[in-house]
Amino acid sequence: MSTSTPATLQLRVAEARDLNPLIRLICLRADDGAVLPGYTAGAHLRVRVQLPDGHDDWRHYSLINLSPRADAWVAPTEYVIAVRREDEGRGGSRFMHRQVQPGQVLTIEPPKNEFPLRDRGGCAVLVAGGIGVTPLVSMAAQRVAQQAPVRMHYAGRSRELMAFLPQLQQLLGDALHVHADAEAGAPLDVEALLDACRDDDQLYVCGPKPMLDTLLARTQARGWTRERVHFEVFTAPTVAAGDHAFEVVLAQSGRSLTVPANRSILDCLIDAGCDPMFDCKRGECGVCSTPVLEGQIDHRDYVLSDGEKREGKVMQICISRCKGQRLVLDL
Numbered sequence: 001m002s003t004s005t006p007a008t009l010q011l012r013v014a015e016a017r018d019l020n021p022l023i024r025l026i027c028l029r030a031d032d033g034a035v036l037p038g039y040t041a042g043a044h045l046r047v048r049v050q051l052p053d054g055h056d057d058w059r060h061y062s063l064i065n066l067s068p069r070a071d072a073w074v075a076p077t078e079y080v081i082a083v084r085r086e087d088e089g090r091g092g093s094r095f096m097h098r099q100v101q102p103g104q105v106l107t108i109e110p111p112k113n114e115f116p117l118r119d120r121g122g123c124a125v126l127v128a129g130g131i132g133v134t135p136l137v138s139m140a141a142q143r144v145a146q147q148a149p150v151r152m153h154y155a156g157r158s159r160e161l162m163a164f165l166p167q168l169q170q171l172l173g174d175a176l177h178v179h180a181d182a183e184a185g186a187p188l189d190v191e192a193l194l195d196a197c198r199d200d201d202q203l204y205v206c207g208p209k210p211m212l213d214t215l216l217a218r219t220q221a222r223g224w225t226r227e228r229v230h231f232e233v234f235t236a237p238t239v240a241a242g243d244h245a246f247e248v249v250l251a252q253s254g255r256s257l258t259v260p261a262n263r264s265i266l267d268c269l270i271d272a273g274c275d276p277m278f279d280c281k282r283g284e285c286g287v288c289s290t291p292v293l294e295g296q297i298d299h300r301d302y303v304l305s306d307g308e309k310r311e312g313k314v315m316q317i318c319i320s321r322c323k324g325q326r327l328v329l330d331l
């Protein structure tokens with residue numbers, strides 16, 4: 001492989017197998033066994049998928065690496081990802097589960113890391129919800145390899161559906177705390193988890209939005225600075241109770257389009273032939289930030305400050321919506 005990283009890579013599926021009824025592991029390699037671009041814990045790949053309507057789209061999957069060897073990170077010869085099947089989703093995960101088979105070639109973008117471990121001392125407290133465990137598996141391995149303090153709280157519906165449990169048990173021993181809703185009969189005890197943290201501990205959270213929202217609210221209530229809480233939302237935006245269709249007017253062109261309850265403004269713009277900037281599609285990166293001229297914004301992102309949200313002059317169109325019937329964007 002050349003020293004300059006290409007924009008996309010064609011990699012062959014070397015292995016594809018179910019870890020449990022919902023989660024499938026996929027291993028990708030170059031045909032010639034070449035060394036692939038390196039990465040660090042928390043990095044993800046973008047994989048091109050085919051949707052049921054025939055359109056291509058991209059999905060992010062965190063890279064999984066349990067190896068303590070430096071070359072497995074710096075000069076890997078394979079990428080391993082795990083995909084949770086979302087039956088209600090738009091079809092990307094179903095493609096990865098039902099159509100991707102060993103021997104097939106997938107187009108990917110090289111690893112990017114928007115969720116890195118920070119070198120800030122203290123214990124890295126990893127909090128995983130469901131398939132959100134994937135970047136945290138790599139983080140746990142990297143911390144153990146560095147002999148740096150780490151502990152993990154891993155929550156899921158039942159142990160049968162929680163991937164990588166045996167590997168994490170072996171890696172972390174008593175530093176792994178497993179919470180299975182089916183056994184506990186209650187959700188993860190966030191207060192107890194935070195009570196056990198010391199002042200210099202850093203929290204790394206990856207899981208569904210309600211878990212993240214709770215942890216953000218509770219750490220804020222305890223006076224934690226935002227710099228101590230690092231996160232990635234794992235689930236794609238879902239339809240919330242009360243979501244409704246609304247009109248979006250593009251002020252610069254005068255065009256108008258309807259955003260249905262189950263679509264984002266960003267996706268509707270793409271469908272309409274516009275070329276908006278975006279990356280994460282989860283309200284985390286800020287790339288899709290768009291000026292708003294009129295209308296009441298229903299902010300759902302993790303980018304804007306509370307003050308910016310109150311001002312209502314800008315929104316993240318990949319996830320935020322309209323409280324009323326009409327938004328006018330400066331597009």
Ligand code: FES
Nearest residue numbers: 279281286288318
């Ligand atoms: S694309 Fe990342 S915040 Fe919208």
